Amino acid sequence: MAVHPVEAESAAPASPLLSLEELRAAFHAVGEERYHHRHPFHLLMHEGKLSRGQLQAWALNRYYYQSIIPIKDSIILSRGPDPVFRRAWRKRVVDHDGDATSEGGIKRWIKLAEATGLDAAQVRASRGTLPATRFAVNEYLNIVRNRSLLEAVASSLTELFSAKLITLRVEKLRQFYPWLSNGLDYFEARLYQAPEDAMFAVNYVFDNAKTRVEQELAVQALRDKCDILWAQLDALYFAYVQPGWPPPGAFRMEDQ
Amino acid sequence: MAVHPVEAESAAPASPLLSLEELRAAFHAVGEERYHHRHPFHLLMHEGKLSRGQLQAWALNRYYYQSIIPIKDSIILSRGPDPVFRRAWRKRVVDHDGDATSEGGIKRWIKLAEATGLDAAQVRASRGTLPATRFAVNEYLNIVRNRSLLEAVASSLTELFSAKLITLRVEKLRQFYPWLSNGLDYFEARLYQAPEDAMFAVNYVFDNAKTRVEQELAVQALRDKCDILWAQLDALYFAYVQPGWPPPGAFRMEDQ
Numbered sequence: 001m002a003v004h005p006v007e008a009e010s011a012a013p014a015s016p017l018l019s020l021e022e023l024r025a026a027f028h029a030v031g032e033e034r035y036h037h038r039h040p041f042h043l044l045m046h047e048g049k050l051s052r053g054q055l056q057a058w059a060l061n062r063y064y065y066q067s068i069i070p071i072k073d074s075i076i077l078s079r080g081p082d083p084v085f086r087r088a089w090r091k092r093v094v095d096h097d098g099d100a101t102s103e104g105g106i107k108r109w110i111k112l113a114e115a116t117g118l119d120a121a122q123v124r125a126s127r128g129t130l131p132a133t134r135f136a137v138n139e140y141l142n143i144v145r146n147r148s149l150l151e152a153v154a155s156s157l158t159e160l161f162s163a164k165l166i167t168l169r170v171e172k173l174r175q176f177y178p179w180l181s182n183g184l185d186y187f188e189a190r191l192y193q194a195p196e197d198a199m200f201a202v203n204y205v206f207d208n209a210k211t212r213v214e215q216e217l218a219v220q221a222l223r224d225k226c227d228i229l230w231a232q233l234d235a236l237y238f239a240y241v242q243p244g245w246p247p248p249g250a251f252r253m254e255d256q
Numbered sequence: 257m258a259v260h261p262v263e264a265e266s267a268a269p270a271s272p273l274l275s276l277e278e279l280r281a282a283f284h285a286v287g288e289e290r291y292h293h294r295h296p297f298h299l300l301m302h303e304g305k306l307s308r309g310q311l312q313a314w315a316l317n318r319y320y321y322q323s324i325i326p327i328k329d330s331i332i333l334s335r336g337p338d339p340v341f342r343r344a345w346r347k348r349v350v351d352h353d354g355d356a357t358s359e360g361g362i363k364r365w366i367k368l369a370e371a372t373g374l375d376a377a378q379v380r381a382s383r384g385t386l387p388a389t390r391f392a393v394n395e396y397l398n399i400v401r402n403r404s405l406l407e408a409v410a411s412s413l414t415e416l417f418s419a420k421l422i423t424l425r426v427e428k429l430r431q432f433y434p435w436l437s438n439g440l441d442y443f444e445a446r447l448y449q450a451p452e453d454a455m456f457a458v459n460y461v462f463d464n465a466k467t468r469v470e471q472e473l474a475v476q477a478l479r480d481k482c483d484i485l486w487a488q489l490d491a492l493y494f495a496y497v498q499p500g501w502p503p504p505g506a507f508r509m510e511d512q
Binding site: 230247 | 296388390398479486487493494499505
């Protein structure tokens, strides 16, 4: 696994503002370096090497992340002073919680978890979720609560990278785990939702970062968000792949 | 490694209050099950099997935990309406931040980190700390901010178990890593500080939990705190023992 130690870059206050293209390039450089498409757990998944129990552990733990997404977007809504911004951002809450015409992403994720063989009630209660999953995901809430609105918006920008990963994942899940095929609606929906959301957020950051320092803070927020995703897969790998030690109280594969 | 899956117990509202001895026994049962004295990283440490680089990773990451302890105790101070309570709790902030007569626990931890060969400035800046360490430790701040004062106090009760672990650790560190011997002041001080603090906190919880449900919430807070400590060692083990994959940007042993 290639990983690169990188210090948070900080620009001198007088540094010139990045252009839209430079800012976009800075975001993509973060993704190349630390988005979780490179994580060994995903590599195993895409090589067809995960067991059903390991996919259950993934679906169960990732549910906790899915379940807080509309909460973190509601926090961002609550901090947005502008009705136009809130109307645009509101779409995200609808995408995940659903409305009269759509069941929403959380319900779709439960269908995926059920396709792995998990019980929906266990998933909804996040029973057996790794503490490390909760800690990482709760940090996402800390970020959108405690940093500037600009950084909160920027932390969503892993959506710049998700469509490519999801396209690959759906292909590999169908190929190697065909018994999961009727649980993939979540990903189909995200394929068109995420790029729209990312475009809005990139433009928002560019329009609202008035100094280079603010632009760098936005890039750092994306870096921190990538770490949140990465840490979730580290915890899954440690508990369920190698050495395979779930902490006290967590989901155990042999229980299934 | 023996771990036991345990559901959070919940008592019916009408359940009788636990006596002081029963409450203390409930706390100790949590410790037996999930305090980090059983964690494989500590077992390796106590068998003399950690390298200097692994001990550096431990000292660096654990510093982040040490550095937020007086912050979490200041949050608890800020929530305590009673001057008598605050006078008692204030001791903890002094123990870690120091005063005219004592350098305090944070400085002592830096001396330990220096004894491993780390640079004090890197440690103070928490440069290279694992994101998973930050997430787990920040959850401790979430708990003392967001739960009841009773639960915030109860989350400190890992101090019930620490003296025994520290006694063993100091003996094993002197035996297997004699080059660390002049960095152990932190532990010597904790040996008498922690039991005093734990006695106060147990009595506070017993005196202030008015229902069995409140007592169970206090026990759950201790369980969650144990998970915070455990997750820090899981992350260290994953990054620096097996499989040995530090995430992007984290401290790397070969850099030393």
